[in-house]
Amino acid sequence: MKDHLGRQEAVTVKEAIKILQTQPIHTTKTETVPIEKAFKRVLAEDIFSPEELPGFARSSMDGFALFAEDTFGATESMPAYLRVVGNIKMGEKPKFKLRRGEAATVATGGMLPEGADAVLMLEYTNRVDAETIEVLKQVAPGENVIAPDEDIRKGERILQKGHRLRPQDIGALAGIGILQVMVYKKPVVAIISTGDEIIPPHEKPQPGQVRDINSYNLIGLIEDTGGIGIKKGIIKDNREELKSALLEAISTSDMVLITGGSSVGTGDYTEEVINELGEPGVLFHGVMMKPGKPLIGAFVGGVPVFGLPGHPVAVTICFEVFVKPLLRKVSGEEVLHYIPERKRVKAYFSRNLPSTLGREDYIRVRLREEEGRLVADPMLGKSALIKTLVHADGMVIIPKDSNGIYQGQEVEVVLFEY
Amino acid sequence: MKDHLGRQEAVTVKEAIKILQTQPIHTTKTETVPIEKAFKRVLAEDIFSPEELPGFARSSMDGFALFAEDTFGATESMPAYLRVVGNIKMGEKPKFKLRRGEAATVATGGMLPEGADAVLMLEYTNRVDAETIEVLKQVAPGENVIAPDEDIRKGERILQKGHRLRPQDIGALAGIGILQVMVYKKPVVAIISTGDEIIPPHEKPQPGQVRDINSYNLIGLIEDTGGIGIKKGIIKDNREELKSALLEAISTSDMVLITGGSSVGTGDYTEEVINELGEPGVLFHGVMMKPGKPLIGAFVGGVPVFGLPGHPVAVTICFEVFVKPLLRKVSGEEVLHYIPERKRVKAYFSRNLPSTLGREDYIRVRLREEEGRLVADPMLGKSALIKTLVHADGMVIIPKDSNGIYQGQEVEVVLFEY
Numbered sequence: 106m107k108d109h110l111g112r113q114e115a116v117t118v119k120e121a122i123k124i125l126q127t128q129p130i131h132t133t134k135t136e137t138v139p140i141e142k143a144f145k146r147v148l149a150e151d152i153f154s155p156e157e158l159p160g161f162a163r164s165s166m167d168g169f170a171l172f173a174e175d176t177f178g179a180t181e182s183m184p185a186y187l188r189v190v191g192n193i194k195m196g197e198k199p200k201f202k203l204r205r206g207e208a209a210t211v212a213t214g215g216m217l218p219e220g221a222d223a224v225l226m227l228e229y230t231n232r233v234d235a236e237t238i239e240v241l242k243q244v245a246p247g248e249n250v251i252a253p254d255e256d257i258r259k260g261e262r263i264l265q266k267g268h269r270l271r272p273q274d275i276g277a278l279a280g281i282g283i284l285q286v287m288v289y290k291k292p293v294v295a296i297i298s299t300g301d302e303i304i305p306p307h308e309k310p311q312p313g314q315v316r317d318i319n320s321y322n323l324i325g326l327i328e329d330t331g332g333i334g335i336k337k338g339i340i341k342d343n344r345e346e347l348k349s350a351l352l353e354a355i356s357t358s359d360m361v362l363i364t365g366g367s368s369v370g371t372g373d374y375t376e377e378v379i380n381e382l383g384e385p386g387v388l389f390h391g392v393m394m395k396p397g398k399p400l401i402g403a404f405v406g407g408v409p410v411f412g413l414p415g416h417p418v419a420v421t422i423c424f425e426v427f428v429k430p431l432l433r434k435v436s437g438e439e440v441l442h443y444i445p446e447r448k449r450v451k452a453y454f455s456r457n458l459p460s461t462l463g464r465e466d467y468i469r470v471r472l473r474e475e476e477g478r479l480v481a482d483p484m485l486g487k488s489a490l491i492k493t494l495v496h497a498d499g500m501v502i503i504p505k506d507s508n509g510i511y512q513g514q515e516v517e518v519v520l521f522e523y
Numbered sequence: 524m525k526d527h528l529g530r531q532e533a534v535t536v537k538e539a540i541k542i543l544q545t546q547p548i549h550t551t552k553t554e555t556v557p558i559e560k561a562f563k564r565v566l567a568e569d570i571f572s573p574e575e576l577p578g579f580a581r582s583s584m585d586g587f588a589l590f591a592e593d594t595f596g597a598t599e600s601m602p603a604y605l606r607v608v609g610n611i612k613m614g615e616k617p618k619f620k621l622r623r624g625e626a627a628t629v630a631t632g633g634m635l636p637e638g639a640d641a642v643l644m645l646e647y648t649n650r651v652d653a654e655t656i657e658v659l660k661q662v663a664p665g666e667n668v669i670a671p672d673e674d675i676r677k678g679e680r681i682l683q684k685g686h687r688l689r690p691q692d693i694g695a696l697a698g699i700g701i702l703q704v705m706v707y708k709k710p711v712v713a714i715i716s717t718g719d720e721i722i723p724p725h726e727k728p729q730p731g732q733v734r735d736i737n738s739y740n741l742i743g744l745i746e747d748t749g750g751i752g753i754k755k756g757i758i759k760d761n762r763e764e765l766k767s768a769l770l771e772a773i774s775t776s777d778m779v780l781i782t783g784g785s786s787v788g789t790g791d792y793t794e795e796v797i798n799e800l801g802e803p804g805v806l807f808h809g810v811m812m813k814p815g816k817p818l819i820g821a822f823v824g825g826v827p828v829f830g831l832p833g834h835p836v837a838v839t840i841c842f843e844v845f846v847k848p849l850l851r852k853v854s855g856e857e858v859l860h861y862i863p864e865r866k867r868v869k870a871y872f873s874r875n876l877p878s879t880l881g882r883e884d885y886i887r888v889r890l891r892e893e894e895g896r897l898v899a900d901p902m903l904g905k906s907a908l909i910k911t912l913v914h915a916d917g918m919v920i921i922p923k924d925s926n927g928i929y930q931g932q933e934v935e936v937v938l939f940e941y
Binding site: 140141144145158159160161163165194195196197198199213214215216251255256257263264269271272273274275276277278279280281282284300301302303304306307309310311312313314315316317318319320321322323324325326328329342365415416417421441443444445447448449450472474479486487489490491492494495498520521522523 | 558559562563576577578579581583612613614615616617631632633634669673674675681682687689690691692693694695696697698699700702718719720721722724725727728729730731732733734735736737738739740741742743744746747760783833834835839859861862863865866867868890892897904905907908909910912913916938939940941
């Protein structure tokens with residue numbers, strides 16, 4: 106459907122997300138990395154433990170290894186008495202065997218001697234003499250003991266393909282002696298800036314020119330999502346230049362982001378050029394949201410291509426809403442939908458703000474405290490203004506079926522935290 | 524105060540945090556980095572803009588530059604007519620001057636010609652012939668125009684010392700031509716693993732031995748907080764070895780984390796050794812929390828030193844609660860207390876779980892969906908078990924004045940998301 110200016114009719118945010126989700130995704134290739142380099146990488150294999158952990162019966166407390174049965178019925182007023190026959194050295198298999206009526210001192214992490222089936226905490230004992238302790242409490246068999254396979258069983262799947270590795274996962278891999286893992290390569294995302302008015306940041310702008318903000322913003326957004334952003338430079342408003350830059354980018358990257366050139370302006374042939382390069386081409390051009398309306402969503406031969414608006418704020422919003430979830434899929438990540446993409450806080454909105462029905466509004470807000478309450482002040486101003494993003498702590502989303510936010514209304518702020 | 528086993532009495536979590544906060548902090552030294560490398564770094568200077576942005580009157584829409592007054596009263600039924608005298612090229616100062624009754628086509632981001640004070644969107648015009656447009660709506664002076672200093676004023680402070688740079692901040696720096704910034708150096712955090720039973724991950728454990736999990740977990744936690752973790756290796760349970768390793772670590776690092784050796788076990792002289800190395804030494808030993816009780820908090824000559832428990836789960840919890848906020852301060856970061864450290868979600872707790880009054884309990888939980896509701900299942904098991912962290916999506920904190928959580932109770936889950 107085209108409108109009277111020859112533009113495709115805009116889709117809703119939900120429709121746009123669905124269109125992107127239904128496209129087949131090519132995940133990146135895999136590589137093997139040492140676990141020291143695997144933090145935040147996405148596993149490309151299931152991990153099964155080659156051995157059990159801890160591998161031996163281990164004390165989880167400082168105290169005495171003993172036979173649980175020898176403590177049955179013991180209380181502070183009716184203590185049991187045990188003979189201390191040894192001291193278990195850390196990191197060694199005890200050289201002695203425990204017999205009934207005997208105990209051995211053991212520190213947290215020490216190995217239980219043969220015979221012992223429980224550990225009594227130091228706190229519940231009294232030393233009578235060098236060889237004898239008073240037991241003030243009974244323990245059950247297995248109490249304060251970690252069984253040889255209690256942490257991880259041999260052959261157990263401890264981590265799943267598609268999981269982004271967290272610090273504790275790297276710790277667990279070290280614990281079972283897995284020193285390298287197969288992960289998905291970091292997706293390479295090409296960034297093409299377009300516009301005759303755009304110059305690199307090291308140049309001095311002449312009247313009518315502005316420096317490239319979007320490529321620098323995108324590099325960070327991509328890095329934060331686990332990708333590698335590659336600046337492909339600034340392309341002038343020229344059909345052939347854009348086409349050849351796009352062709353090169355598609356053939357060397359896992360995703361392509363074009364900024365600018367998605368409005369109905371002079372030299373707006375981004376959509377045509379994308380369609381010429383391959384199937385299925387442009388999937389939508391125009392989304393009912395503000396900012397971000399001129400967004401182009403496309404796939405060319407399996408590579409997602411986004412035509413992002415030129416306004417810096419729109420770039421960030423479109424990245425968060427559309428690019429980021431797709432980039433995580435390209436990275437091989439299995440995303441649990443109930444884990445939010447960003448931190449959120451509740452705050453009270455500081456003024457009335459109308460919104461157009463049928464359109465999602467993304468309002469940048471700054472947070473402050475007032476009388477012990479968190480207050481969100483909208484950063485009003487055009488989406489061309491980078492300052493509305495720089496001064497913002499987060500954003501509030503006004504859904505398409507709402508006509509605005511009232512002063513004092515409680516809102517959820519999606520935080521810009523990295 | 525010492526208890527009957529000669530241990531210092533435990534402090535509450537709140538007290539421990541306060542004790543740490545009142546110590547004077549040495550932030551790291553500063554360095555200058557190019558903005559491409561500055562993402563997530565902490566600014567060590569205020570940033571004032573050397574120029575205005577965009578620097579010229581700029582259209583924020585595709586349409587016609589014109590005199591607002593020429594459109595006053597124009598409607599669809601009573602259009603105004605203007606003569607199109609030029610087409611503004613992107614990135615150039617228009618070579619013509621606009622006179623009353625005239626308009627010029629302009630694309631988003633184009634520079635307004637002398638005389639023009641507003642832009643009318645393309646949508647509200649009709650082409651009558653090659654030289655004439657119908658104006659269907661009036662615009663106010665300044666409408667759809669970005670004033671030369673509307674985004675950033677010359678001399679305006681756009682970013683503050685102590686701010687951790689986000690993607691949009693890097694974009695703004697590029698926009699005003701600032702190509703390098705002064706930031707705090709990443710804090711170097713020494714990690715000392717202690718225990719005769721600990722071996723490096725590449726070795727095959729003998730009975731009684733376990734591989735070093737904690738150093739690998741900590742490396743990721745430190746990296747996630749913007750620091751650089753340096754594994755100082757595994758120190759045997761030997762007073763002199765620990766002392767010399769600690770001395771070396773304190774003199775070469777911004778913070779020292781010792782794992783193991785904080786319990787009252789064999790070879791537990793960590794506290795004594797820290798106190799021998801300098802003032803103020805150990806500030807607390809023992810916190811009323813589970814896991815994490817044996818934690819040691821110390822400062823030696825301005826360097827924070829933590830004696831973390833040996834259990835992997837306790838390491839993660841103590842890092843989150845005590846180490847992370849301090850590490851951010853050492854990094855020079857000004858932390859806004861109302862910005863949460865981690866993402867959180869609400870969930871329903873799946874079972875009754877008692878908790879001891881007077882102690883904070885940190886319960887690892889796994890999330891799942893059941894009948895459209897998010898449910899948190901506690902991962903029960905000793906804090907020595909790394910699997911309870913690997914299988915967990917986050918944690919629920921039971922405050923010290925609560926005696927537990929009831930089945931079906933709504934809880935806030937602090938997510939382990941990196």
